[in-house]
Amino acid sequence: MIHLSEKYNKEVIPAMMEKFIYKNKMAVPKIEKVIVNTGFGRLIAGQTNEEQKKISQAILNDLALITGRRPILTKAKKSISTFKIRKGMPIGAMITLRGKMMCDFLERLIHIALPRSRDFQGIELKSIDKNGNLTIGIREHIAFPEISIEKAKNIFGFEITVVTTAKNHQEGLELLRLLGFPIKL
Secondary structure: OOOHHHHHHHHHHHHHHHHHOOOOHHHOOOEEEEEEEEEOHHHHOOOOHHHHHHHHHHHHHHHHHHHOOOOEEEEOOOOEHHHOEOOOOEEEEEEEEOHHHHHHHHHHHHHHHHHHOOOOOOEOHHHEOOOOOEEEEEOOHHHOOOOOOOOOOOOOOEEEEEEEOOOOHHHHHHHHHHHOOOEOO
């Protein structure tokens, strides 16, 4: 199997230069970073401090297994009594991936996690914004092979944003399609 970075250099750059008539291969859009983000406020709302710490630690450990990096906790900016959230309470986690870690994560996402996720029909066109960035949601984190289904106590979902240097929707769509993302036509 060809790696994502090799595929980009050998197949994507020539195809994009031919289609969009770039004068220089440095003008060809590329993936800049991948942001993985999850919110677990509803899981810990109304729990005791001990239970909150256990749940958030389990989610952080699972995210670290999936991405290979330690996530950063995001905290509530203000208190919301209806949701039982206090200011400063940890309610989410995020990770930014670049370089080799990003390529490894995207390969596992494209070839393993997306096909394994339940009722997956392909990525919708509306998931790509006007700047060519892709945002998809994974409903169950157990679609990734690093997570043991038997050991997972809380099944949670997360959002993946693939940030590209594309200038418009068409360039971003073509870049992601050439890289092997299963996008619906």
